[in-house]
Amino acid sequence: MSSTALIDWQTSVAEALSQLEAAHRAVGGTHVGRRTNTLQLNYAFVLLLSAHFQAYCRGLHSEATQWLADVAEPGVGAVLALNLTLHRQLDSRNAQPASLGADFSRFGFEFWAAVEASDVRNRIRREKLRRLNDWRNAIAHHDIDRRRLDLTPREITLEVCRSWRNALNGLARSFDLVLANRLAVVVQSRPW
Numbered sequence: 001m002s003s004t005a006l007i008d009w010q011t012s013v014a015e016a017l018s019q020l021e022a023a024h025r026a027v028g029g030t031h032v033g034r035r036t037n038t039l040q041l042n043y044a045f046v047l048l049l050s051a052h053f054q055a056y057c058r059g060l061h062s063e064a065t066q067w068l069a070d071v072a073e074p075g076v077g078a079v080l081a082l083n084l085t086l087h088r089q090l091d092s093r094n095a096q097p098a099s100l101g102a103d104f105s106r107f108g109f110e111f112w113a114a115v116e117a118s119d120v121r122n123r124i125r126r127e128k129l130r131r132l133n134d135w136r137n138a139i140a141h142h143d144i145d146r147r148r149l150d151l152t153p154r155e156i157t158l159e160v161c162r163s164w165r166n167a168l169n170g171l172a173r174s175f176d177l178v179l180a181n182r183l184a185v186v187v188q189s190r191p192w
Contacts, residue, residue, distance in 0.1 A: 003192045005059035006147050006176040010169075013052045017165060020045055038158065043139045043160040050136040053129075053168050054095035057175070061090060061103055064179050067191040096133040097126055104175070107182050114178040115171070122174055128167035 001009075008097045065084040069077035084106050089099035097112065104111035115124045123181075131152050138147045153160055176192075184190045 001190075001192045003063050003176050003180070005056055005062055005063050006172055008059065009052070009056040009172050013056065016052065017045075017049065021158070021162075029107075035082060039156075042156040042158060042161060045158070046132065046135050046139055046156060046164075049161065049165055049168065050094060050132055053132075053172075054090060056172055057095040057100060058088075060175060060179060061085075061088065064107065064183060064191060068183065068187070071189065081104045094133050094136060095129075097130055100175075104179065106166055107179065108186065109182050111178070113157040114182065115174050118174045119170065120180050121170060125167040128164050129171065132164045132168075 020041070024038055024045070027037050027041065062085070068084070069081040071077075072080050088103050090103050093099045101111050112126065117128070119125075134147075134151055135156060138144045138151060144151075148154065168173050180191055
């Protein structure tokens with residue numbers, strides 16, 4: 001079983017991202033101008049992918065928080081929920097490795113250590129998430145030209161966006177699993 005957040009990521013969010021890929025293909029062709037014609041779509045893909053992943057992570061965190069609050073004794077649950085979400089970085093920052101680690105570690109475990117232990121590919125996926133956020137910030141703050149030498153990869157293509165999307169799909173599954181496992185240890189019951 002999966003969290004509601006993961007189910008949404010794998011269904012409605014996947015459909016939205018697939019629609020953007022379809023629009024990208026519709027512009028299509030292999031002629032010389034294709035790269036110029038699709039550059040803004042590539043940038044839009046980066047922004048949308050980043051925004052949807054942040055929403056997924058915030059949703060997963062909220063779902064776990066609510067589940068813990070619901071199984072706690074009356075009164076304790078409200079205090080617990082408040083403290084798990086107070087100044088939550090996912091409410092005001094990108095879903096980048098540091099903010100994810102800070103927010104999910106509130107559940108009493110080393111979040112990234114658990115994520116990386118759950119799948120050996122997650123170390124590379126974490127790096128791809130960092131690079132996606134670098135590009136997201138450069139695009140969103142209209143700072144691409146100044147930051148170009150610091151950005152990896154140097155150019156955004158549909159293939160790069162797909163690679164980042166695949167990495168986030170793997171991270172989303174791992175986040176769901178490690179958080180469910182952590183809550184099962186804390187409460188002796190699985191949340192999903």
